Amino acid sequence: MFALIHGAGDVGWYWHLVEAELRATGHETVAPDLPCEDDDAGLPEYADAVAAAIGDRRDTVIVAQSLGGFVAPLVADRASVGRIVLVAPMIPAPREAPADFWANTRYADEDRESYDDVFYQDVPPALREEAWKRGRAQSEARMSEPSPLAAWPDVPTHVVIGRDDRLLPVGFLRRVARERLGVVPDELDSGHTPALSQPVKLAGLLTSYVR
Template identity: 45%
Template structure:
């Protein structure tokens, strides 16, 4: 049995993982999906990581840390603090030491990549994030959006190097927010990894939870 520690992206909440949690639990695993303190003006990346570690508590089993999108800035901090078997970034914003989240978009070339892919002109969240998510689920997700008012975005990423934890990167092949080609290159350049790929949108945990669970559990085998 493993404990999957699921870290949501910007403006999101732990609810975003609820379908994936059902799939993982049906396979005999435990899950933790806390809300990050992104609505706290005083919270920084350390507070984000501490909130996740506190939610994990004394749970048993191998620890698998999964960070989605902006959650990739927190996931390595958590993986370093817990006895982690595996760190997985799902369409994750891979940070570099000293890089501020607010600067990541330009420093990685993401802004240009989105423009070249035609994604910067997609303003409708039902098209940019949820285009393959059932409408009722997508509306529920939007209703749960939370403000990003913390100071984490302006804080340099604090680790001096990537943690010594086995790492995997999953890109969403039909993502209309982060181009697949951009993440293929970033995963190689920053982590030396060939990205694994899953069909689906940026919110693949809602649109394809079974397939995502199969991939995550498969890493343990």
């Protein structure tokens, strides 16, 4: 079973094309909406929402997009997790607050161009418009709280990154994945949101991890 975690200010709908591909090959999926608009909710509450969607299912594959990377390892303390896949992720260090990720990973040192659209530049226009319409506000009220993560869970972990990611550039994520997890990422020809721009290829990667 795959539990799919969306990123900041988003909804579970983000994963709907990947879910269709996974279900077509016999996999069960859940993609809950996190309480990202709620000022009273932080990382623990986000992880609680995912764990509630998983219920008593065993050996779940957690797939997390962007800010969801901070949520994914916390789910392992709340549900049966067999594998973690981080997609275009923020990769947390133990006890790190999401707000501190940027300074701690030396993000400002990256040589990045300025773009009007850093999320959906390679997504088909109608789908891009629907994604913007469904987006929600992301509360920052608790983003400065340290994560309760003490250490990365002892489960196989994969990282998937986009070669054309404008928000988290490919070189940046290669380095952070190596430094923080000792992982060499798999790469897709996509931007920051491959579940919308490359759903078939992303779903194929996900299923390859569990064969």
